[in-house]
Amino acid sequence: MLLVVEQFLNGLQFGLLLFLLAAGLTLVFGIMDLVNLAHGSLYMMGAYFAATFAAWTGSFLAGALMALGATLVLGIALEVTALRHLYGRDHLDHVLATFGLILFFNEAVRLIWGPAGLALPLPAWLTVPVPILPGIHYPAYRLAIIIVALLVALLLYLGVMRTRIGMLIRAGASNREMIGALGINIKLLYTLVFGLGAALAGLAGLMQAPILTVQIGMGENILILAFVIIVIGGIGSIRGAFLAAIFVGMIDTLGRAFLPNLLRQVLSGAAASTAAPALSSMLIYLLMAIVLVVRPEGLFPANRR
Amino acid sequence: MKGLTVGKAVTALMLAGLVLLPLYSQLTGNVFILTLFPRIIILALAAASLNLIMGFGGMMSFGHAAYLGIGGYAVGMLAQEGVGSGFVQFPIALAASAAYALVIGALSLRTRGVYFIMITLAFAQMAYYVASGLARYGGDDGLTIYKRSDFAGLIDLGNRTQFYYLCLACLLGVVFLIWRIVNSRFGLVVQGLRSNEQRMQAIGFPAKRYQLVCFVISGTMCGLAGALLANNTDFVSPAVMYWTRSGDLMVMVILGGMGTLFGPIIGAVVFLLLEEFLSQITEYWALIMGPLLLLIVLFGRGGIMGLLGRAGRG
Numbered sequence: 001m002l003l004v005v006e007q008f009l010n011g012l013q014f015g016l017l018l019f020l021l022a023a024g025l026t027l028v029f030g031i032m033d034l035v036n037l038a039h040g041s042l043y044m045m046g047a048y049f050a051a052t053f054a055a056w057t058g059s060f061l062a063g064a065l066m067a068l069g070a071t072l073v074l075g076i077a078l079e080v081t082a083l084r085h086l087y088g089r090d091h092l093d094h095v096l097a098t099f100g101l102i103l104f105f106n107e108a109v110r111l112i113w114g115p116a117g118l119a120l121p122l123p124a125w126l127t128v129p130v131p132i133l134p135g136i137h138y139p140a141y142r143l144a145i146i147i148v149a150l151l152v153a154l155l156l157y158l159g160v161m162r163t164r165i166g167m168l169i170r171a172g173a174s175n176r177e178m179i180g181a182l183g184i185n186i187k188l189l190y191t192l193v194f195g196l197g198a199a200l201a202g203l204a205g206l207m208q209a210p211i212l213t214v215q216i217g218m219g220e221n222i223l224i225l226a227f228v229i230i231v232i233g234g235i236g237s238i239r240g241a242f243l244a245a246i247f248v249g250m251i252d253t254l255g256r257a258f259l260p261n262l263l264r265q266v267l268s269g270a271a272a273s274t275a276a277p278a279l280s281s282m283l284i285y286l287l288m289a290i291v292l293v294v295r296p297e298g299l300f301p302a303n304r305r
Numbered sequence: 306m307k308g309l310t311v312g313k314a315v316t317a318l319m320l321a322g323l324v325l326l327p328l329y330s331q332l333t334g335n336v337f338i339l340t341l342f343p344r345i346i347i348l349a350l351a352a353a354s355l356n357l358i359m360g361f362g363g364m365m366s367f368g369h370a371a372y373l374g375i376g377g378y379a380v381g382m383l384a385q386e387g388v389g390s391g392f393v394q395f396p397i398a399l400a401a402s403a404a405y406a407l408v409i410g411a412l413s414l415r416t417r418g419v420y421f422i423m424i425t426l427a428f429a430q431m432a433y434y435v436a437s438g439l440a441r442y443g444g445d446d447g448l449t450i451y452k453r454s455d456f457a458g459l460i461d462l463g464n465r466t467q468f469y470y471l472c473l474a475c476l477l478g479v480v481f482l483i484w485r486i487v488n489s490r491f492g493l494v495v496q497g498l499r500s501n502e503q504r505m506q507a508i509g510f511p512a513k514r515y516q517l518v519c520f521v522i523s524g525t526m527c528g529l530a531g532a533l534l535a536n537n538t539d540f541v542s543p544a545v546m547y548w549t550r551s552g553d554l555m556v557m558v559i560l561g562g563m564g565t566l567f568g569p570i571i572g573a574v575v576f577l578l579l580e581e582f583l584s585q586i587t588e589y590w591a592l593i594m595g596p597l598l599l600l601i602v603l604f605g606r607g608g609i610m611g612l613l614g615r616a617g618r619g
Binding site: 035037086091092095096097099100102104107108110227230235274277278279281285288297 | 412
């Protein structure tokens, strides 16, 4: 029982983290029609910035806040110098150009921080277990991730659906010429949206940093998961990304935790221990395949065009 | 457009160079060149196979490295189980790649555009994870192949020169096949689907079926590259399927010129030589390669072949 609740929460936490990453990716795609493979690099940069700034200031929170600002600035700089020129081009061009950026970022990190990973230690007040149900404790830090990610999701929803900027963003997503003709500075709007997406990726990276080591290429594996999520959820749909992220986080975590035992019930021990790791890492791709067979446009396709 | 263009001249020069390479190696005593170039030729084959669906068919597969892995693992796993004959290994490698392409293609072709890019990418990652989970065949660490494929004395894959010419023959054979396909009725239908799928369907062609067959052919060709690659390195690991490998293949195609017969080969030669050259100057070669790619995408429309074409006209 204890294990089930704990794994359930782990799945939720992982899913919410994936949502932050997928939200930025799908926001940029949905509004600017830009496929950004380097989104995972921004996630990695968030983690590196946080580890560096936290070591400088000696404070986890200050480091995290500075890292958030730094990825926002980095994202804006990236949009202005490189990605701005790719709008309206073929998706294949986006894929290649941002693939080049991944090479660049990985190598730049190796040059600046060296090939060894970094660690981002947690402050004492975040390492204590918190009682969540009678007799059940859960690590405070993972709980904090859940709360922060839920807050961000709520703010994002309210920001996009209820504010003037959000209204412009949605308008820009459906018709960029029209919104430009209305006298809105669409260039600036795009830069801000990209910065926001970058900051979301950075937030995911810096929050994940204390759980895993901060290392080169850390963004690439998780980027694929983010792709799976936005494909399942429907590209360009924040709501789809949210639900799919939680779903994928749960399935991945619970699969890894319980599949080996489940398989042992039906297969011999040796066969089960061979098949389980491969099968549990395949689960989400199987899920994606099933979703695609049923709904090629994803579960909640954004109604563009 | 008949006659000798700059593009054709460069292509002919490159092909002549590739054919004469072992001779050059023997005359100068440069052995390294004969270890470097089989890899380049094999990856050129993979790039050419990707170009068939990407350049001519308009299907942006971002998971093509999966076939390199499947072809390679077929050879490696059979060798591990004591089946050393190339007459068994290669057909199985091709069949396995074809089967994988059939399943992945049938699923992925339900979608289009950027969905297609991401789905092929995700399925290739799945193959990567499956290979990582194969504890019996080395798992994460990969599988060492102790004996190269045995072709009953006809070709000795352990002999550098013979192996080199085998790879080159495979490459030229595949390019010839692609040329035949592209100019056949089947190829024209596939190219028509790239330009306007709706119209082709309205004429009465079953679009998906044509595209799927093309997808499977391309995957099978790349599986051949995988089987050769495993013999070249005497080793196969999940890393050959990692998604950045697929990206490399895509870059080679674009760099050389997508949708041209020899563009991907020029692209592979230039990309891999550049990689080799830059990594000798600095260990941080990707720092230069990355922005270079960005610049090529931004300013180099049509790749090297396009550039040569413009140079010829100007």
